[in-house]
Amino acid sequence: MHQASPFHLRSSVTVVDVVVPAVSPARSPLLHDGPAPLPAARGPVSAAFLTAVLREPTRSIDLRHFFWAGEAADACTDDDLQLALWLSYELHYRGLAGVDDRWEWHPELLWARARWEEQLVAGLELAVPRDDAAGSGDPVADVVAGLTALAEGDSEPSLSKFLMRRASAEQFAEFLVHRSLYHLKEADPHSWAIPRLSGAVKGALVTIQADEYGGGVPAGMHAQLFRVLMDDWRLDTTYGRYLEQVPGSTLLGTNLISLFGLHRRWRGALIGHLTAFEMSSSVPNSRYARGHRRLEGGEEAARFFDEHVVADAVHEQIALHDLAAGLVRAEPALAGDVLFGARCAAYADAVFAGQLLGRWEAGQTSLRPQAEVAA
Amino acid sequence: MSADGHAEVLGDVTVTVCPDGPLLLRGPAQLRSVDGRTVEHDRTVVALCRCGRSRLKPLCDGSHRLSRFRDPASAEQLTHVLTHATPYEPDDPDAA
Numbered sequence A: 001m002h003q004a005s006p007f008h009l010r011s012s013v014t015v016v017d018v019v020v021p022a023v024s025p026a027r028s029p030l031l032h033d034g035p036a037p038l039p040a041a042r043g044p045v046s047a048a049f050l051t052a053v054l055r056e057p058t059r060s061i062d063l064r065h066f067f068w069a070g071e072a073a074d075a076c077t078d079d080d081l082q083l084a085l086w087l088s089y090e091l092h093y094r095g096l097a098g099v100d101d102r103w104e105w106h107p108e109l110l111w112a113r114a115r116w117e118e119q120l121v122a123g124l125e126l127a128v129p130r131d132d133a134a135g136s137g138d139p140v141a142d143v144v145a146g147l148t149a150l151a152e153g154d155s156e157p158s159l160s161k162f163l164m165r166r167a168s169a170e171q172f173a174e175f176l177v178h179r180s181l182y183h184l185k186e187a188d189p190h191s192w193a194i195p196r197l198s199g200a201v202k203g204a205l206v207t208i209q210a211d212e213y214g215g216g217v218p219a220g221m222h223a224q225l226f227r228v229l230m231d232d233w234r235l236d237t238t239y240g241r242y243l244e245q246v247p248g249s250t251l252l253g254t255n256l257i258s259l260f261g262l263h264r265r266w267r268g269a270l271i272g273h274l275t276a277f278e279m280s281s282s283v284p285n286s287r288y289a290r291g292h293r294r295l296e297g298g299e300e301a302a303r304f305f306d307e308h309v310v311a312d313a314v315h316e317q318i319a320l321h322d323l324a325a326g327l328v329r330a331e332p333a334l335a336g337d338v339l340f341g342a343r344c345a346a347y348a349d350a351v352f353a354g355q356l357l358g359r360w361e362a363g364q365t366s367l368r369p370q371a372e373v374a375a
Numbered sequence B: 001m002s003a004d005g006h007a008e009v010l011g012d013v014t015v016t017v018c019p020d021g022p023l024l025l026r027g028p029a030q031l032r033s034v035d036g037r038t039v040e041h042d043r044t045v046v047a048l049c050r051c052g053r054s055r056l057k058p059l060c061d062g063s064h065r066l067s068r069f070r071d072p073a074s075a076e077q078l079t080h081v082l083t084h085a086t087p088y089e090p091d092d093p094d095a096a
Helices: A006-010 A044-052 A079-090 A101-105 A107-127 A139-153 A159-165 A169-183 A199-212 A222-232 A248-262 A264-279 A282-294 A299-330 A332-361 B002-007 B075-084
Strands: B014-017 B023-026 B045-048
Touching: A044 A079, A044 A107, A079 A107, A079 A248, A101 A107, A107 A248, A107 A332, A139 A264, A139 A299, A139 A332, A159 A169, A159 A282, A159 A332, A169 A222, A169 A248, A169 A332, A199 A264, A199 A299, A222 A299, A248 A264, A248 A332, A264 A299, A264 A332, A282 A299, A299 A332, A299 B023, A299 B045
Parallel strands: none
Antiparallel strands: B014 B023, B023 B045
16 A cells, blocks of 8 residues: 655645545556546647547548648647647547547548658657768668667766756656656557567567566556556546646657657667667666655555666667567668667657756756646 | 577577676576575566676666676677687687
């Protein structure tokens, strides 16, 4: 059961709107997620999306309202574009509250999203070097070397060290709020790759995903371990609950995987992304665990971090040698995409870390203000 | 090597020596302490520390990256060392 630590009694965690649900989803036997609640719009494109999807999905949409007019350099962090992408992707996961599921395959909406995706990819290609020096001629060796160099490069402004040593309880809770947008559907975006792979490469991915999903035991699923952690920090574990409070730079993290996951042509980038994820996980998670314990977080809740240290030490080897190298062995033409996906993962991580640390150093919250609930 | 291990039979125990990283133990191997006691666990793949820096020994915790542990663990190296019981010197013409 939950351990009420002294921290929990004295902390009001004012920046995070704390709601203790009447029935904690973490304790409900089905652990079933409802659709994500609809947030307020953050600009013209997300407004057009939110207006459209509350109508009948048999209707046509006016595509002129769905054109994002920003610059490629801003695509990765623009609140409006990232929210519109996140919502349109969410139709493929748990759905959106009050929105007809048929919108998932609305041809015009998909056309509009394809334009947003082009703009996101253009932004990523500006930020992430696509080609390094000429390779050795052996694409498998190049990919292994490139992924290893990326993992050893440690480009992240060290968010994990800050959380380990200095973060306040409020800041640690904010970190969990941001991460909830991914961890409550942890592993799902990478699972899109399963039907696109075969043989030994598929086997490698399934080995990793089986751990992510607790070997089929609901309470062992990483998403559920995260719920227990959120619960310990007195956060609301409802799926999508904190969408309203996270900025575009946070949404980029999941949008990137959905982009790669939902398009077969990006399967190389998806595998590269997962590999970079796994290769940069054990050490930060051991730091998060220490931060959590320093702030008197509960032991049961710490399992989320502890389990990631051990599981991802295994996953990083399988992902590098069996999954990423295995895919490139089977499809050498994907080598560049694998490295691109990995670098995009590192970039999104660095953007996220920079955003949080920047706001905290300025003495501000990293969360968006709670919008008034629309009537 | 690991990715070429297609001929693996279900139920086989394999140990993969990862370059600059841990030993990956797959399959139903019994993990024992020296007094012969078997340690129960439900992990399908276990990464055993090889760099000596893990805080979770015998398991790997990713510390090899921070300590820049280096051991290429190539097939040539493994074969040479297991056959000759001498250090593998790739530049040595007699090595392989």
